[in-house]
Amino acid sequence: MGVYVYMLRCADGSYYVGSATGDDLGPRVDQHNAGAHPGYTFTRRPVVLVWSEYFDRITDGIAAERQIKGWSRAKKEALLKSDWDKVSELSRRRAGRPKSS
Numbered sequence: 001m002g003v004y005v006y007m008l009r010c011a012d013g014s015y016y017v018g019s020a021t022g023d024d025l026g027p028r029v030d031q032h033n034a035g036a037h038p039g040y041t042f043t044r045r046p047v048v049l050v051w052s053e054y055f056d057r058i059t060d061g062i063a064a065e066r067q068i069k070g071w072s073r074a075k076k077e078a079l080l081k082s083d084w085d086k087v088s089e090l091s092r093r094r095a096g097r098p099k100s101s
Contacts, residue, residue: 003061005068006052007076008032010044015076019065025052051080 004025008016020028029049032041041047055061068076071090078086 002056003058005061005065008047009050010047012044017069
């Protein structure tokens with residue numbers, strides 16, 4: 001069994017990134033809209049599924065979810081548009097220096 005990583009657009013225009021196991025994301029989106037679990041989307045309903053990707057390996061999906069959660073709004077919107085040039089551009093460090101270790 002794998003995992004879906006998904007992005008929801010909330011009523012306030014913000015984005016929520018999450019993950020869910022199973023064959024169908026519909027019930028998970030329905031849970032968000034029903035307020036079944038308190039959390040980020042509870043006060044930002046209704047939500048709309050705007051992006052998802054299926055990962056065969058749960059560890060890969062969790063890594064992708066964590067990565068996307070750390071992205072800027074602009075980078076998330078580039079992902080939604082499949083604008084890979086923009087995603088790449090927004091991935092560059094602003095100072096142009098390698099990350100120190």
